[in-house]
Amino acid sequence: MSRLQVVSGKGGTGKTTVAAALALALATKGKRTLLVEVEGRQGIAQLFETEALPYEERKIAVAPGGGEVYALAIDPELALLDYLQMFYKLGGAGRALKKLGAIDFATTIAPGLRDVLLTGKACEAVRRKDKQGRYAYDYIVMDAPPTGRITRFLNVNDEVAGLARMGPIHNQAQAVMRVIKSPQTEVHLVTLLEEMPVQETLDGVAELRAAQLPVGRIMVNMVRPALLGEPALALTRSPSVAPEVAGALTAAGLSGAKRLVGPLLAQAEEYAERYVLERAQRELLTGAELPLHELPLLTEGLDLAGLYTLAEELRQQGI
Numbered sequence: 001m002s003r004l005q006v007v008s009g010k011g012g013t014g015k016t017t018v019a020a021a022l023a024l025a026l027a028t029k030g031k032r033t034l035l036v037e038v039e040g041r042q043g044i045a046q047l048f049e050t051e052a053l054p055y056e057e058r059k060i061a062v063a064p065g066g067g068e069v070y071a072l073a074i075d076p077e078l079a080l081l082d083y084l085q086m087f088y089k090l091g092g093a094g095r096a097l098k099k100l101g102a103i104d105f106a107t108t109i110a111p112g113l114r115d116v117l118l119t120g121k122a123c124e125a126v127r128r129k130d131k132q133g134r135y136a137y138d139y140i141v142m143d144a145p146p147t148g149r150i151t152r153f154l155n156v157n158d159e160v161a162g163l164a165r166m167g168p169i170h171n172q173a174q175a176v177m178r179v180i181k182s183p184q185t186e187v188h189l190v191t192l193l194e195e196m197p198v199q200e201t202l203d204g205v206a207e208l209r210a211a212q213l214p215v216g217r218i219m220v221n222m223v224r225p226a227l228l229g230e231p232a233l234a235l236t237r238s239p240s241v242a243p244e245v246a247g248a249l250t251a252a253g254l255s256g257a258k259r260l261v262g263p264l265l266a267q268a269e270e271y272a273e274r275y276v277l278e279r280a281q282r283e284l285l286t287g288a289e290l291p292l293h294e295l296p297l298l299t300e301g302l303d304l305a306g307l308y309t310l311a312e313e314l315r316q317q318g319i
Contacts, residue, residue, distance in 0.1 A: 001026065001139065001186070001319065002183060002184050002185050002186040002214070002216070003126055003135070003137075003138070003139055003140060003184045003185075004122065004123070004126050004139075004140050004142065004179060004180070004184055004185040004186070005019075005022060005026070005139060005140065005141045005142070005185075005186055005188065005216070006142045006144050006150075006154065006185065006186065006187040006188065006216075007019035007022060007141065007142065007143055007144060007188050007190060007219075008144045008145065008146060008147050008150040008187065008188070008189055008190070008204065009146065009147055009189055009190030009191060009197075009201070009219075009221075010146060010147050010148075010190075010191065010196070010197045010200045010201070011146050012192075012197075013190045013191055013192050013197050013221055013222075014190060014221040014222060015143065015144075015146070015190040016037075016041075016043040016044065016047065016143050017047060017221070017302060017307070017310070018188075018190045018219050018221055018295065018310070019035065019141050019142070019143040020035060020044060020047045020048070020143075020307055021295070021307055021310035021311045021313075021314055022141050022188075022311075022314060022319065023035040023069050023139070023141040024061060024063050024069055024307065024308060024311035025063075025311040025312075025314040025315045025319050026067075026138070026139040026141065026319065027061075027063035027067030027068060027069050027138075027139075028063050028064055028065045028067050028315060029065040029066070029067060030065055030066050030067050031063075031067045031068075031138040031139065032067065032068050032070065032136070032137045032138050032139075033063075033067065033068070033069050033070070033137060033138065033139045033140070033141060034057060034069075034070045034071070034072060034125050034137045034139070034140045034141070035060075035069055035070065035071045035072070035141050035143070036071075036072050036074060036121070036122045036125070036140060036141065036142045036143065037053070037071070037072070037073045037074065037143045038074050038118040038119075038122075038142065038143065038144060038145065039143070039145060040073065040075070042073060043143065044060070044071050044073065044143065045060075045071075045073075047302075047304075047307060048060045048061055048071070048304065048307070049303075049304050052073075053071055053072070053073035054073070055072075055073065055074070055075045055078045055079075056072070057070045057071070057072045057125075058070060058071055058072075063311070064308075064312075070137070072121075072125075074117075074118050074121050074122075076114045076117050076118060079117040079118065079120075079121050115152075115153050115156050116156045116172055116173050116176060118153075119153070119154065119156055119176050119180065120156075120172055120175070120176050122140055122142050123175065123176045123179040123180070125137055125140050126140050126179055126184060127179070144187075147189060147200050147201065147203070147204035148200065148204075150187065150204060150207075150208070151204070151207040151208055151211050151213065154180050154187070154211075154213055155177075155211050155213065156173045156176050156177060156180075180213065180214075181212060181213065181214065182214075183214070185214050186214055186215075186216030186217070187208055187213055187214060187215055187216055188216045188217045188218070188219055189201045189204050189205065189215075189217075189218055189219070190219045190220075190221050191218060191219070191220055191221070191285070192220070192221060192222055193220060193223065193277075193278040193281045193282060194277075194281065195277075195281065198281045198284055198285060201218060201285070201288075202284065202285070202287075202288060205218075205288050205290065215290060216290070216291075217290055217291040217292070217293055218285055218288060218290050218291070218292050218293070219293050219295065220282075220285065220292065220293065220294045220295065221295050222295070222296075222297040223294045223295060223296055223297060224274075224278075224297050225296065225297075226275075227271060293314065293317050293319070294317075295310050295313055295314070296310075296313065298310075
């Protein structure tokens with residue numbers, strides 16, 4: 001696995017959940033993972049049932065085998081203050097600019113700068129080493145913007161072309177792109193087995209490839225369990241199945257078996273239609289020629305225990 005794992009997906013597919021589960025899975029056996037949030041929604045804090053994350057790296061979970069998961073919610077304004085201090089040594093002047101609203105103004109009128117700051121903070125964590133020359137984190141997992149914006153978000157070189165053709169901002173963008181377009185990075189897309197998310201995922205794969213950004217895996221989230229096999233599905237379409245079902249229900253001692261047959265067959269037919277749709281969507285995803293992982297629908301809802309369950313699923317699938 002590459003050291004920078006970027007997770008995107010259409011809204012509603014559970015990309016933040018998958019990013020969190022991936023961070024836990026990668027932290028197995030003593031590894032250290034940093035889970036980065038860039039959209040300011042505090043989704044990570046909610047998943048791990050902790051208070052809102054500040055603009056600092058904070059340990060939020062321990063993985064099986066003693067690994068650790070840290071989290072960072074990147075604030076663009078504070079990241080810009082870091083940037084100004086790093087390159088221009090503004091110190092107190094930078095804080096004064098923030099009070100005057102200049103920092104918010106700069107990140108609003110120059111969205112390309114905002115993306116450089118957000119991606120740059122994650123890439124800095126990828127490169128960071130301790131005094132012994134060891135990487136501070138084994139993996140960085142970024143909960144990135146949705147599929148429709150991911151290519152533009154990551155392709156910061158194009159974003160800053162109109163801002164600066166030389167100088168610190170330009171150099172920072174180039175440093176970011178050296179990480180993002182290297183084997184150190186993989187971009188994963190999260191989807192559901194439904195037409196719109198699958199189409200957006202395939203479009204996203206095409207856009208990422210066209211921009212020469214490293215596409216990693218497709219994560220199919222909230223997969224329903226298989227209730228009926230192919231033979232049983234074929235039986236639901238047989239005209240002779242109704243008497244057989246009524247007979248089976250009667251033999252099982254159920255009263256009013258004939259009244260139950262209609263609703264049961266209607267549910268079976270609905271399931272068969274969904275099964276055919278999901279199989280077709282799965283085949284479309286397979287055509288992208290990327291590793292495909294499936295995570296189950298947690299019927300009792302998602303809590304912290306469920307997050308660990310999803311992480312274990314990923315580990316079982318080779319992550």
